[in-house]
Structures are given as C-alpha cells and as structure tokens.
Amino acid sequence: MKRRSKSRHWRSAQEKDPWVRRARTEGWRSRAVYKLSELDERQHLLRPGMTVVDLGAAPGGWSQYAAHRLKGKGRIVAVDLLPMDPLPEVTFIQGDFHDAAVLEQLMVALDGKADLVMSDMAPNISGVRVVDQPRSMALAELARDLAFDVLGRGGSLVVKLFHGAGFDDYVREIRRAFKSVAVRKPAASRPASRETYLVARNYKV
Numbered sequence: 001m002k003r004r005s006k007s008r009h010w011r012s013a014q015e016k017d018p019w020v021r022r023a024r025t026e027g028w029r030s031r032a033v034y035k036l037s038e039l040d041e042r043q044h045l046l047r048p049g050m051t052v053v054d055l056g057a058a059p060g061g062w063s064q065y066a067a068h069r070l071k072g073k074g075r076i077v078a079v080d081l082l083p084m085d086p087l088p089e090v091t092f093i094q095g096d097f098h099d100a101a102v103l104e105q106l107m108v109a110l111d112g113k114a115d116l117v118m119s120d121m122a123p124n125i126s127g128v129r130v131v132d133q134p135r136s137m138a139l140a141e142l143a144r145d146l147a148f149d150v151l152g153r154g155g156s157l158v159v160k161l162f163h164g165a166g167f168d169d170y171v172r173e174i175r176r177a178f179k180s181v182a183v184r185k186p187a188a189s190r191p192a193s194r195e196t197y198l199v200a201r202n203y204k205v
C-alpha cells in the first residue's frame, strides 16, 4: 500500500473505532485510557496521594486518567519520545527511555519512591515479529528495572507485554518480586494484537 493510501486507511479505521469515538466524546486524549481504566476498576491501582510514573505517556490518556483518580493529591511523572501537550498535574520529560540522561531526569523529578510504575511503551511496529518482539521486550525490561529501583514495599507495576519470545521468563521474574500478578487483555485492546498488560501488585522489595 502507498504511504498516502495507508494513512487514509488508518484515518478511516480511527473514525470507525468506537473507543476512539468514545474517548473524543468524553474528553480523553486517547483510546488507551479505557485499557487503564478497566485495569484500575478491576485491581484498584490508583488512589489520591500516590506517586505515579507513566512511561510511554503521549498523547497523555493514561496521565490524564491518573490525574483524575489522584484528585489533585499526589504526583505524576511522565516520559515519552514524542512531545506531549501539558497537563497541569503532570511533570513531563521528553526523551528516549533507553537514554541514561532521561532516566536521571526522571529520578530527579521523582525525588524518592513511587507507588505505581505504569508503562504503555511500544516500539514502532514493523510487522516483522523477530524485530518487533525483542524491541518490545527491551522496553518492558526497562520498565521492570525502573520498578525494582523506585517502588516502595507494596507498590505496583502495570506494563504492556506482547506474547512471544521472552514473555514467560518475564512473567516468572515478576512473580518472584510481587505478591500478586495477573495478565490481562482489556476490552479496548485490539483482539488481533498480541498485546496484553501485566498487573503486578504488592512489591516485596
């Protein structure tokens, strides 16, 4: 497919997507918000007073939802490669999370422990599984390493994880570090996608 017709196809698929339409009507920045809200409704992840890290935050649906749940009490530090329009209660850092300087900025902004690390980071999908799977696992590993560094006892991690090479080992390692771990496929996650979300609660430290 040519680039212009590909982007026309993408726009028309977006217009038809009920989650996109609902997000627009309800004032959320992305359809992804319904993935987090479903996980939160099931597992009670967010409450006022928490310190939250949002990795892969743009355009900002998850940060927006977290701010709504924190009700003005708590802190949110968000990171993305792409720019993100400001949100009043969110400290945003633009950069590649592979970059040590970005991690350092995040640590400075955080200035202490976090209660929840959430990562919706995903690489640009090439469609070639042997390329995409290691790239997405590498992002999930960065999120896990950050969680191990910054979560206090009882903290939580939510991370996007694609079924494929490395998935089982990743889940096994997370099970050793947290008291409760679940793998979820929210209704707003496209059925054809191998995307799932791992929700780990009660970090043992």
Ligand code: SAM
Pocket: 029, 030, 032, 033, 055, 056, 057, 058, 059, 060, 061, 062, 063, 079, 080, 081, 082, 095, 096, 097, 098, 120, 121, 122, 123, 124, 139
């Ligand atoms: N959760 C977001 C929301 O609710 O609006 C949607 C996130 S989108 C599915 C995935 C994001 O991950 C993209 O904005 C992308 O730029 C970001 N991303 C991918 N690789 C990254 C990296 N190495 N460092 C920082 N952000 C990254």
